[in-house]
Amino acid sequence: MEELQNIQWFPGHMTRTKRKIQSQLRLIDAVAILLDARVPYSSCNPDLRSIINNKPRIVILNKCDMADPAQTKKWLALFRQKNIPAIALDCKTGKGLNAFIPAVKDVLSDRIEAWNAKGMTGRTIKVMVVGIPNVGKSSFINRLVRQNRAKVEDRPGVTRGNQWYTIGKGFDLLDTPGVLWPKFDDKEVGEKLAFIGSVKDDVLDTEQLSYRLLEYLRDNYSSPLCARYKLQNEEIGQLKGYEILELIGKKRGMLISGGEIDTERAASTVLDEFRGAVLGKMTIDRAEDHPDVRI
Ligand code: G4P
Numbered sequence: 001m002e003e004l005q006n007i008q009w010f011p012g013h014m015t016r017t018k019r020k021i022q023s024q025l026r027l028i029d030a031v032a033i034l035l036d037a038r039v040p041y042s043s044c045n046p047d048l049r050s051i052i053n054n055k056p057r058i059v060i061l062n063k064c065d066m067a068d069p070a071q072t073k074k075w076l077a078l079f080r081q082k083n084i085p086a087i088a089l090d091c092k093t094g095k096g097l098n099a100f101i102p103a104v105k106d107v108l109s110d111r112i113e114a115w116n117a118k119g120m121t122g123r124t125i126k127v128m129v130v131g132i133p134n135v136g137k138s139s140f141i142n143r144l145v146r147q148n149r150a151k152v153e154d155r156p157g158v159t160r161g162n163q164w165y166t167i168g169k170g171f172d173l174l175d176t177p178g179v180l181w182p183k184f185d186d187k188e189v190g191e192k193l194a195f196i197g198s199v200k201d202d203v204l205d206t207e208q209l210s211y212r213l214l215e216y217l218r219d220n221y222s223s224p225l226c227a228r229y230k231l232q233n234e235e236i237g238q239l240k241g242y243e244i245l246e247l248i249g250k251k252r253g254m255l256i257s258g259g260e261i262d263t264e265r266a267a268s269t270v271l272d273e274f275r276g277a278v279l280g281k282m283t284i285d286r287a288e289d290h291p292d293v294r295i
Contacts, residue, residue, distance in 0.1 A: 017178035018051050024177050027126060029111065030056040030104055032173075033295060034131030034140060037067035037088060040075045041285040042192040043132055044294045045183050052130075056107045057295060059086040062136040064096065066277040068221075074287035082293060091139035097147065101171060128174045132182040134198050141165055141173055192284050197275045210267035211241025213274060216284065218244060224280035228273065245270065 031052050036043040040061055059079045064072050072088050079086035085103045089096035104127055105112065115123045131137050144167045163175040182198065184190035193199050195213050217225040218241075222233050229248045236244050242263075249255075249266035256262045273279050 013179065013181050014045075014047060014183075017176075017180055018047065020178035021051050021128070021130065021176070021180075024128060024174060025052065025055060028055070028128045028174060029108055029125050030058060030127050032058050032060055032100070032104070032127050032129045034060045034062050034129065034135045034137055036135050036196060036198075037061035037064040037072050037075070038196055038283050039192050039285045040287075041290040041294060042189040043135055043182065043196075043198070045132060045180055046185060046294045047183065048130065048180070049295055056111075057084055058100075058103050058107055058127075059084055059293075059295060060100070060140070061086065061088045062091055062131075062140060064088040065090040065092055066281060068281050068283040071283035071287055075283075078287050078291070078293055079295075082295075084293070084295060089140070091136045091143055094143050094147070097143055100144070101169065104171075122170055124170045124172055126172045126174065128176070130176045130180055132180050132198065137176060141175060144173065195271070195274065195284055197271075201271075206271065207242075207245070207263055207267045210245055210270045213241075214244040214248075214270065215241040217274075217279070217282070220286075221280065221282050224282070228279050 033044070033048065040059075061067070061072055061075060076086045076088060085107050087096055087099045087103050089100070091097075104125060108125065112123075112125075115121070129137050129141060145165050147167075165173045165175070167173060182189075182193055184193070190199065191209070191212055194201075194204050194209055195216075201209075214225070218236050218239070222236065225231065226233050226236065230251050231244070231247060236247070239247070245263055245266050246261050248270060249261035249263055252266065252269070254262040254265045254269075274282070
């Protein structure tokens with residue numbers, strides 16, 4: 001993961017994004033933070049908290065169709081415990097989308113009341129959508145825009161390149177200005193982002209990565225793992241990641257000439273099947289391990 005940090009993380013990136021986000025803060029009322037429901041801790045850039053300072057925020061656990069529902073429930077409770085409204089969303093189908101606008105209105109209820117008292121009824125609510133790449137920001141915005149049949153606007157006075165979307169009902173969205181890079185602040189975070197495919201495979205050793213994933217699945221999702229690859233729970237309980245991988249390769253008949261197991265192919269299969277949720281709905285950051293939600 002050393003290599004990964006060097007390739008993908010430059011402080012300069014974040015300084016630029018920080019400036020861009022902060023220059024827009026005065027134009028917006030709230031921030032919608034998109035996280036990947038499979039890794040709500042690792043997909044959250046820890047610098048965001050200080051960048052957006054005290055702006056009201058709403059957390060969206062996206063891709064919840066691929067996450068473990070029991071864990072998603074725990075994560076939602078954890079955010080709500082910290083007075084951060086949180087919703088679970090599946091942008092593939094739009095499930096959960098209807099809860100977004102009410103959640104924003106809820107977090108802004110005091111302000112909306114104050115606007116109304118000043119006669120500013122119907123004032124447009126402006127929300128900035130932020131999240132690391134691939135978390136589903138475009139899908140989320142597109143769905144909201146489509147649902148409300150609105151148009152994309154170019155606003156005078158707003159830095160070029162910033163994209164505002166009117167989604168009707170007095171509601172505007174601003175896409176993340178700049179790129180909010182993930183932060184590989186520890187080895188585990190980098191690894192988990194690699195599990196879900198947020199880090200390009202060509203900078204990582206696929207086999208090593210699959211060993212780590214298999215060890216996590218052995219400890220947390222042993223039954224679906226065994227069911228998928230026709231393994232026995234007792235059989236893998238004591239095995240190391242590379243031994244489980246070999247077993248999977250063997251069971252699947254992935255052999256190279258000479259009868260050796262094609263572990264590279266087995267590793268790609270395991271990673272692809274995990275990323276496509278073929279193995280089942282699974283969460284890699286467990287809520288109980290991350291009481292500080294980083295937001
Ligand atoms: P970004 O703007 O934050 O970078 O993310 P984007 O919307 O481009 O989404 C990244 C990928 O994640 C896309 O897949 C998108 O379809 C998928 N995605 C977004 N939201 C969800 C969700 O709630 N559930 C699931 N299962 N997938 C989601 P892709 O393979 O890059 O493209 P494509 O499959 O749409 O062609």
